[in-house]
Amino acid sequence: MEAEDEATGQMIEEEEIYVNGGGDGDESKRHRPIISGEQLDIEAYAALYSGRTKISRLLFIAEKCGNASMQLDALRMAYDEIKKGENTQLFREVVAKIDGRLGPNYGPDSIWADAVDRRAELRKEKLENELNAYRTNLIKESIRMGYNDFGDFYFAHGQLGDAFKNYVRTRDYCTTSKHIVHMCMNAILVSIEMGQFTHVTSYVSKAEQSQDALDPITIAKLRCAAGLALLEGKKYKLAARKFLETGPELGNNYTEVIAPQDVATYGGLCALASFDRAELKSKVIDNVNFRNFLELVPEIRELINDFYTSHYASCLEYLGNLKANLLLDIHLHDHVETLYEQIRNKALIQYTHPFVSVDLHMMANAFNTSVSSLEKELEALITNNLIQARIDSHNKILYARHADQRNATFQRVLQTGSEFDREVRAMLLRANLIKHEFNLKASRKH
């Protein structure tokens, strides 16, 4: 089915998948059209987020979606969103991207931009004066506030590097652990926007050190941030753990970075790709906290359950439906392919594990694929020693193969013996050469 669709346009592909989608999945999709098989509802998606990430997510979608109407939609919303703020630089970029395609209402509004710039200049001057005054008076708390204001100012105007510097500068003037956590949260936010995930990790651990000042919401936020950093570092298992530990207090409190739906998606996919069955059961399916998140994205919940109950075809179908939209996610897009591959491999391994022989036709049915492509996949897995089996390509049967310990031991012994033999001889030779050279030097000296 997929092969056929590749030829046709993206719109049709998504519709068809939708038509073929699982029965109960369809219903829930209608209620929650956010991350589903349908074309992404940008408006609903954007409503999940606030602040700068909303704009950057919209711009990311505009860049990646490859669909003119969707792109313009995203750009229009980004334009509106930017106008609410003060980031004139980003504004000009978006205007250039729109390039007049949205009519005169979305043109380069230079009056607005100039006004904002002027105001920014004034504000900057004011902040500088204030800060200087605080510094001469040496009032710690005021200096901290001053730097913090500067950080906010730069962040609003899109100068992320300066914002980060100023937020970090407040550190010397923090008097309570609450201040430290505040500083860390600001630093984390800016670093995520900048894509500097190493900073994120270090500030998360710094914030976690001041235990007493952490409320449940902050803890949940920190877990998310840590999870994102690990996801970015391709440490899927650890990332999954972080997302799974995220408390339900997160709610809609961290929309400037992540929506609770994202926690479910990221956590669910990472867990599927990296956990074994027991861990999947105990940490994901039986996890009361995480179930709340999963309720927000029923597709993920369904596909995890399908995976656990070995309904691989339906699980993979869900995954296929979700793929297009996940590729538009600013954090996940790079990892979708790897995660999908790992999940699929895991499914294949789990399917073959309990059997001595497997009929490839039946297996192909279960995975909704053709026998020949299944054979290729299995071949790769066997070559990488992930499945201990051999394929009877004539009768299309997969036979499990149990290594003969005795023979293997003999083989290894002989091999080790000859290796030892070779290495000792080479070593004696080298020692002799060194000795010779040394003797030569010694005899020259005398």
Add this chain to the structure above:
Amino acid sequence: MNLNMNSMESLVAQIQGLSGSIADVNQLHSLLKQSEDLFQSELARLAPLLTELDPSIHSLGYLYILEACTSAPISKDEANELVLSVARFINLCAAEQIRLAPDKFISVCKRFKDQVMLLEDPMRGVAPMLTALRKLQLSSEQLTTLHPDFLLICLLAKCYKTGLSILEDDIFEVDQPRDFFLYCYYGGMICIGQKKFSKALELLHNVVTAPMSILNAIAVEAYKKYILVSLIHLGQFSISFPKYTSSVAQRNLKNFSQVMCELETCVLANNEKFEFDKNLGLVKQVVSSMYKRNIQRLTQTYLTLSLQDIANTVQLNSAKEAEMHVLQMIQDGEIYATINQKDGMVRFLEDPEQYKSCEMIERIDSSIQRIMMLSRKLTDMDELLSCDPLYLAKAGRERQRFDFDDFDTVPSKFTI
């Protein structure tokens, strides 16, 4: 003049007289050493004297005169005669006597080799050189200066099998590092010629990892071959060196490996470069070994597979070609399989070796004996070394720089 004449004759008489007991021969040796100048001045008249001596009895005297004879430049016609007479001498001479003057013997043999090569008839040199080498050797563990020359002649004469007989000895005692490098390099080439890749790999590996303070051309060439052979034999090649490789080699050879690895991917485009290095044949073997390796990998994955599928997966042109490859590999014992010609299926079998035959037990036993012998040798050497005053003096003086552990007595994974 007359005096000389007389002295020459008396010398011959002495040679004849003093070739009996060991004490006599030693006396003769010192006598001959003194009269070397005399030989040089009387070059023209030496040849007839040889006829008066019996090479099997008067070997030492014969050797000195022969050495003096051959030192003069000679024409091509004479060369033929010379080769004959030297070959005769090598065959007949007494080993104990010639070992008293090894440098003379070596220089005679080297000239012999040069002449044989000048005559472009290296075949004639193979047998005499082998005899010479055996006579010069005190034990089969010793590497003589004649080893590389002999191997070179074998290479030129394409007598790889004869060359292999020498390579099968374990060499431990080395006098000249240069001999050792050449011995391993030529030896590696002979093994490649005989398709004994693991032995070739070992020899070339020895060259590359041998201690050296400056990079030499032999090591560079050996390294190029080493890369190609390890691609053929192991199907892969690791860029990193073992830690005992000298730092000079590590630094300099790294560049070559990069070039080679890139070349591996575009063999055809770089034909000329390989041709220049005379490694083209090896490169072609690398390519064909790739097919073999891929087929071998299939045996791990499949129980049965059609010839057409094999051809597709290993990128051969046709099922027919795949059949030829599989057939060849079954014949060489590289895979265990049966071909069903009716439906074009290949059935891969498990390795039938069950490790319970008498031969296998014998093989394991001999392998154990051998390893025990080796470890005894190692312990002996270790003891010898730790008693060596030179070593102790150095180790004591430069404790920090030359720690005992650095001496690498036993690789850590094989603690005995």
